[in-house]
Amino acid sequence: MTAVRRVGSALLAPAIAVVFAVVITALVILLIGENPSTALRVLFDFGDTPAQQTQSIVVILNRAVPLFLAGLAVSVAFRMGLFNIGVEGQYRMATVLAAGAGAAVALPAPLHVLLIIVVAMAVGALWASIVAILKVTRGVSEVISSIMLNFIALGIASWLLTGPLRGSEEGAAIITTEDLPESGRFPAINGLFDVVGLAQPRGELYGFLLVAIVVGIAIAVLLKRTRFGFDLRATGLSPSAATASGIDARGMVLKTMLISGAVAGLIGLPDLMGRTHHFGTEFTAGLGFLGIAVALLGRNSPVGIAFAALLFAFLDRAAVPLQFADIPASVVTIIQGTIVLAVVVANEIARQLTRRRAERDTGQGGPPAPESPSPNPTGTAGSRIDEPQGAGA
Amino acid sequence: MTKTAALLLAGGLALSACASDEDGGDSGSNGGNGGGDLKVGVAYDTGGRGDKSFNDSAIAGVEAAVQSLGGDVDEDIEELSPNEDDSNREELLTQLAEADFNPVIAVGFAYGDIIADIAADYPDTQFAIVDTSVEDLGVDNLTGLIFAEEQGSFLAGVAAASKSVTGHIGFVGGQQSPLIEKFEAGYVAGAEAVKPDIVVDVTYLSPAGDGSGFGDPEGGKVAAQGMYQAGADIVFHAAGGSGEGVFEAAVEAGQRAIGVDSDQYLSASPDQQGVIMTSMLKRVDLAVEDYLNSFADDSLESGTDILNDLSTEGVGLSESGGYIDDIQDVIADFRQQIIDGDVEVPTTP
Numbered sequence: 001m002t003a004v005r006r007v008g009s010a011l012l013a014p015a016i017a018v019v020f021a022v023v024i025t026a027l028v029i030l031l032i033g034e035n036p037s038t039a040l041r042v043l044f045d046f047g048d049t050p051a052q053q054t055q056s057i058v059v060i061l062n063r064a065v066p067l068f069l070a071g072l073a074v075s076v077a078f079r080m081g082l083f084n085i086g087v088e089g090q091y092r093m094a095t096v097l098a099a100g101a102g103a104a105v106a107l108p109a110p111l112h113v114l115l116i117i118v119v120a121m122a123v124g125a126l127w128a129s130i131v132a133i134l135k136v137t138r139g140v141s142e143v144i145s146s147i148m149l150n151f152i153a154l155g156i157a158s159w160l161l162t163g164p165l166r167g168s169e170e171g172a173a174i175i176t177t178e179d180l181p182e183s184g185r186f187p188a189i190n191g192l193f194d195v196v197g198l199a200q201p202r203g204e205l206y207g208f209l210l211v212a213i214v215v216g217i218a219i220a221v222l223l224k225r226t227r228f229g230f231d232l233r234a235t236g237l238s239p240s241a242a243t244a245s246g247i248d249a250r251g252m253v254l255k256t257m258l259i260s261g262a263v264a265g266l267i268g269l270p271d272l273m274g275r276t277h278h279f280g281t282e283f284t285a286g287l288g289f290l291g292i293a294v295a296l297l298g299r300n301s302p303v304g305i306a307f308a309a310l311l312f313a314f315l316d317r318a319a320v321p322l323q324f325a326d327i328p329a330s331v332v333t334i335i336q337g338t339i340v341l342a343v344v345v346a347n348e349i350a351r352q353l354t355r356r357r358a359e360r361d362t363g364q365g366g367p368p369a370p371e372s373p374s375p376n377p378t379g380t381a382g383s384r385i386d387e388p389q390g391a392g393a
Numbered sequence: 394m395t396k397t398a399a400l401l402l403a404g405g406l407a408l409s410a411c412a413s414d415e416d417g418g419d420s421g422s423n424g425g426n427g428g429g430d431l432k433v434g435v436a437y438d439t440g441g442r443g444d445k446s447f448n449d450s451a452i453a454g455v456e457a458a459v460q461s462l463g464g465d466v467d468e469d470i471e472e473l474s475p476n477e478d479d480s481n482r483e484e485l486l487t488q489l490a491e492a493d494f495n496p497v498i499a500v501g502f503a504y505g506d507i508i509a510d511i512a513a514d515y516p517d518t519q520f521a522i523v524d525t526s527v528e529d530l531g532v533d534n535l536t537g538l539i540f541a542e543e544q545g546s547f548l549a550g551v552a553a554a555s556k557s558v559t560g561h562i563g564f565v566g567g568q569q570s571p572l573i574e575k576f577e578a579g580y581v582a583g584a585e586a587v588k589p590d591i592v593v594d595v596t597y598l599s600p601a602g603d604g605s606g607f608g609d610p611e612g613g614k615v616a617a618q619g620m621y622q623a624g625a626d627i628v629f630h631a632a633g634g635s636g637e638g639v640f641e642a643a644v645e646a647g648q649r650a651i652g653v654d655s656d657q658y659l660s661a662s663p664d665q666q667g668v669i670m671t672s673m674l675k676r677v678d679l680a681v682e683d684y685l686n687s688f689a690d691d692s693l694e695s696g697t698d699i700l701n702d703l704s705t706e707g708v709g710l711s712e713s714g715g716y717i718d719d720i721q722d723v724i725a726d727f728r729q730q731i732i733d734g735d736v737e738v739p740t741t742p
Contacts, residue, residue: 059484158600162569171741173502173525173572175601202487271480281570281602282503286478316476320484323473324492333477 013350014297014304017342018311024338025331034327042325043318050199056317058201063313064306065212065270066284070291071298071305072219073124073264077142078300079223080236080256086131086146087264088288089153094124095268096157096177099279100165102272103178112183117211117269124265125258127153132257136250142257150288157279167278176280186211186273208270215263220302222259232256264288293340299347312336431464431689434471434494436485438501439604441474446633446654447677451500451523454681462689483507490515496688498681499523502572509535519695521684523677524572528698537698538680542572543579543738544731545673545708546629549651550583551727552671552710553627554591555720556649561592563620565639567607567632569597571741576631576653576673578739586727586736594620595742598635607633614638621646627670629653643668649716658713672711680707704732 026036046056070087077084084090098120107115130149134140167178188204223229235242235252243249267287272279294312298305315336319329433455437448456466464470471494473485482504489497490511496519499508505525512520512535520535527537553562564580566573577595584591596616598606606612613635617628621642628643629651630636636652643650644664652658652672661669680701687693701707710717710724717724730736 059481063480154603155600158569158602162601171571173570174505175571176506276506280506282479282506283602284478284480285603290478316481319476319481320473320488324471324488329474329476 012353013346014299014308014343016346016349017297017339020342020346021335021338025335028334029327029331032328038325039322039327039331042321042327043315045321051201054193054198055201055203058203058205059317060310060313061209062203062206062270062274063316064309065206065209066267066287067290067294067312068212068216068306068309069263069267069270070287071294071309072216072291072302073260073267073288074291074295075298075300075302075305076219076223076263077256077260078236078295080232080252081239082253082256082260083143084128084131084146084257084260084264085143085292086128086149086153086288087260087267087291088286089146089150090124090127090261090264091267091288092157092285093127093153094120094265095272095283096160096165096279097123098265098269099177099180099272100160102180102184103165103167103278106181107183109183112181113186113273116180116184116273117266120265120269121262122265125262128257128261128264129254132254135257136253161279161281165279168280174280174282176276176278178278180273180277184273185277186269188274204274206270206274208274211266212270215266216302216306219259219263223302228255264291267291293336296340296347297343311339431459431462431685432469432471432494433459433685434489434492434497435473436482436489436497436499436504437472437474438503439475439479440608442472444634445660448500450655450675450677451498451681454678455498455685457678458682458685458689462686479503483511486511486520487514490518490520495519496521496685498684500677519688519693521681523680526698527696531696533696536684536693536695538677538684539698539700540675540677540680541700541702541708541738542575542631542673542675543582543740544703545675545710546576546579546631547583547586547731547736547738548703548710548724548727549629549671549673550580550585551587551724552583552717552720553580553629553651554584554587555723556670556717557588557591557627559624559626560588560590561594561624561626563594563617563625563628564596565613565616565620565628565630565632565635566595566597567635568599568604569601569606573597573631574742575740576629578742580629581742582739583727587723592625594623594625596620598632607635609635610638610641612638614642617642617650618646621648627651629673631673640665640668652711656711656713658711666714669714670716671714674709674711676701676707676709702732703728 029036029039046053073087074084098116101119102112102116105115127149131142131146134145135142161175161177165177166175168174168176186207189207189209190200190205192205193200223232231242231247231252235247235249239249271284276283294305294308298308315332319332322331323329435452435455440448442448442452452472455470459466459469471489473489475482475485486497486499486504486508499520499522502524504522508520508522509530509532512532516534518534521538523538524540525537526539527535562584564577566577581593584593598609598612598616613630613632617639620628627649628639630639631653632639639650640661648668649670650668652669654675655672656674657672658666658669680699684699703709712718727736731738
């Protein structure tokens with residue numbers, strides 16, 4: 001019964017948010033004089049032939065993989081009440097150095113792939129550790145330092161790309177690193193379509209999808225089933241209570257940022273190892289910031305983030321067909337923006353509903369006032385979002 | 394004169410296109426197939442239609458060609474913009490080709506590292522890409538529409554150096570990329586050709602790989618202010634939307650600025666018209682229109698580049714406002730020397 005209720009309240013906020021976003025978007029489409037039902041039809045129309053339909057699935061999954069990793073990286077820190085806004089810089093640094101390292105060595109395939117992944121995770125973790133060290137030694141807010149480190153990371157990545165790691169010839173319009181050799185590329189898993197009996201799409205499905213799933217499970221287990229995860233969530237809910245019960249808060253900040261950064265390091269790898277095979281001036285940027293939105297929408301749980309990433313990717317896929325139907329692709333951006341905005345509001349409403357119900361169920365008492373999160377001025381959005389999950393620990 | 398006329402025509406087309414875009418709804422419902430069998434697919438650069446610059450210039454050329462060939466602008470052109478982070482560029486080109494648009498025009502060098510593979514996958518479709526050389530790629534159905542930006546910028550440098558009183562000028566680039574460095578190289582070379590001891594301040598608003606410098610008017614303003622305060626009296630920008638800030642700084646400092654790509658005097662506010670001395674023209678519209686015309690009459694030689702330079706009037710200087718009328722002979726002289734090959738303009742700083 002309580003389990004049903006908990007799942008219900010966990011789904012309530014995102015559901016409200018999505019409905020709200022759909023209504024707003026329909027109004028916007030009406031305002032520009034197009035038909036909202038056309039837009040809806042385009043969203044769900046994956047194509048005429050089986051190959052086109054599976055291609056749409058490939059496009060969605062390939063987009064969802066980096067978004068999922070980005071959301072995951074942000075959420076690990078969020079769970080502890082840390083805002084890692086620096087995911088953007090962490091993955092840019094990680095990707096350029098992993099691309100450089102991968103192109104510089106010759107190894108047998110599995111080792112080569114492993115090396116690139118390890119380099120990316122290590123660079124991401126190291127870059128994130130600067131934020132953690134500044135916070136625990138000097139008390140610098142991680143929001144400020146991670147945003148500022150993004151600019152530094154972009155600058156360094158650009159210098160590495162145009163300087164030591166430059167692989168494209170002088171004068172080429174797009175500057176890239178050297179291409180990864182065949183052994184450093186992650187094989188596509190199109191065989192999957194044969195196994196389940198679907199038509200082969202024209203594109204390749206990122207094999208990195210498997211890595212993302214493994215990382216997602218690992219993070220879920222770490223958060224829910226280990227001492228470390230318990231400490232992390234406890235610190236996120238109440239730093240003072242956690243310290244009082246013997247948790248080393250400084251150590252937790254450092255470890256959490258290391259994990260968050262290591263996951264962030266993976267964000268660029270699906271594209272790097274599955275499609276472009278090099279880092280360059282046209283490499284997809286902004287995934288770190290999208291990750292914040294995905295983590296918010298997924299309410300910081302790995303499963304939720306997977307759904308949020310799939311939803312964003314599903315909407316992104318429609319960007320091209322919408323334009324064929326004479327509807328501007330910005331509709332997609334509007335839906336995504338409203339969803340994120342709505343989810344923040346809806347989270348708050350759902351949280352209050354849950355609390356009120358909990359108060360009613362336990363009699364009129366409820367939790368003692370000082371522990372109640374609303375009058376707590378230091379309560380952050382991160383820790384608030386956490387509460388429903390935290391309660392289930 | 395013909396240049397001005399063509400420009401007005403192009404501007405008018407762009408405006409009328411915008412108008413029809415805004416009242417939206419009726420496009421498509423006005424039925425009736427256009428006469429022409431030309432169906433053009435356009436994949437825009439970041440920002441899409443309505444950027445008053447690169448993308449608008451390209452679509453103006455497409456619309457001019459489609460109209461002159463008897464097609465219908467609404468029916469026979471499909472325009473697609475990439476998403477915010479440009480991650481779906483491949484899908485844009487592939488889906489245009491799959492939907493039987495031919496030719497497919499990619500606007501901007503950002504399509505450069507993917508278009509060759511896609512063109513090879515659709516051998517029956519003609520592809521063109523603006524700002525990227527395809528000569529060495531060996532793809533038969535791909536044409537590069539490239540520009541000698543350094544030549545036009547050289548003339549901008551000549552104009553700036555001739556008009557500068559302080560012997561000190563500036564250059565603001567959007568992103569430090571090889572493309573924008575061509576502008577810088579030509580500009581500096583042109584200025585030094587007139588005054589060998591001239592001081593040229595150079596600033597880029599964002600590093601390679603970060604396109605934010607093209608949409609950062611505030612950054613452009615700060616950069617230009619610094620130059621004017623240091624004694625520069627003319628600043629040339631190749632920074633897209635950030636150029637707005639350069640013009641603002643020029644108005645505040647009471648100095649001059651040089652625009653880029655289109656004749657920016659024509660779209661500027663009255664204040665700014667007082668400071669925009671000239672603009673370095675890059676006629677993407679003409680290049681695209683010529684390409685489509687030669688496609689339509691089967692005279693297209695694909696698999697290679699079409700270079701638009703001073704000799705084809707693909708690049709040049711605008712004359713609106715009359716600020717550089719008195720030095721036209723100097724400019725004409727250098728233009729001729731470049732066309733004749735007597736002056737070699739560098740492409741890297």
